[in-house]
Amino acid sequence: MIIVDRPELLVVGHVVRTTNAAEADPARAQLPALWARAGAPGAFAHVPGRADENVYAVLTDYESDHNGAYTQIVGVAVHTAARLPEGMAAVRVPGVPCMHLEVRGPLPQTLIEAWQYLWKHTESGASPARAFTTDVEVHHPAGADLYVAVRPSYAETQSS
Numbered sequence: 001m002i003i004v005d006r007p008e009l010l011v012v013g014h015v016v017r018t019t020n021a022a023e024a025d026p027a028r029a030q031l032p033a034l035w036a037r038a039g040a041p042g043a044f045a046h047v048p049g050r051a052d053e054n055v056y057a058v059l060t061d062y063e064s065d066h067n068g069a070y071t072q073i074v075g076v077a078v079h080t081a082a083r084l085p086e087g088m089a090a091v092r093v094p095g096v097p098c099m100h101l102e103v104r105g106p107l108p109q110t111l112i113e114a115w116q117y118l119w120k121h122t123e124s125g126a127s128p129a130r131a132f133t134t135d136v137e138v139h140h141p142a143g144a145d146l147y148v149a150v151r152p153s154y155a156e157t158q159s160s
Contacts, residue, residue: 002099002100002101003097003098003099003100003128004097004098004100005095005096005098006093006095006096006098006100006136006147006149007095008092008093008094008095009051009056009077009093009136010051010077010078010079010080010081010090010091010092010093011056011058011073011075011076011077011090011136012044012047012076012078012081012084012085012088012089012090013038013044013056013073013075013076013089014034014037014038014073014074014075014089015071015072015073015088015089016030016031016071016072017061017070017071017072018030018031018069018070018072019067019068019069019070020066020067020119021067031072034072034074035074037074038055038074038075044075044076046085047075047076047085047088049078049079049080049081049082050076050077050079051076051077051078051079052076052077053140054076054077054138054139054140055074055075055076055138055139056075056076056077056136056138056139057072057073057074057136057137057139058072058073058074058075058091058093058134058135059071059072059134059135059136059137060072060073060091060093060133060135062132062133064132065122065130065132066118066119066122066130066132073089073091075088091134093134093136094133094134096131096133096134096149096150097149097152098135098136098147098148098149098150099118099128099130099146099147099148099150100145100146100147101117101118101145101146101148102143102145103143103144103145103146104142104143105143107143107144110143110144111137111144114144114146115146118130118146118148128150128151129150129151130148130149130151131149131150131151131152132149133149134149135147135148135149
């Protein structure tokens with residue numbers, strides 16, 4: 001695993017609260033509709049102060065681990081969130097040490113496989129241990145990059 005220091009960023013977008021179990025059930029899944037909304041032409045055209053052209057998925061407010069509820073915000077990075085468009089929320093993503101995974105190939109299948117790999121990594125007790133604080137997917141023309149926060153104890157041993 002590659003460990004990098006993820007820089008702080010501010011993301012504005014649409015929000016849902018869900019679980020991985022709910023997302024596995026098409027009748028309860030909320031993420032497809034969230035992504036369809038985010039992928040609509042001009043979905044973020046009215047968001048002022050965009051930092052780049054990427055789309056970000058921020059996973060935060062974890063109830064426990066990958067089996068519990070979490071909040072996902074799909075949106076864009078901004079310089080400031082002084083004026084939020086109606087129906088959108090802002091989340092500040094802290095700059096922390098993260099596992100970095102490059103996801104290339106057909107989305108969303110390769111992204112789903114990357115998350116499944118991370119769940120197995122967590123369940124096996126492997127190092128580095130996930131922090132379950134705030135994780136980020138950065139979607140760009142080449143694919144996606146995952147930044148998954150690790151526990152501070154692991155990051156501290158790597159910098160000593």
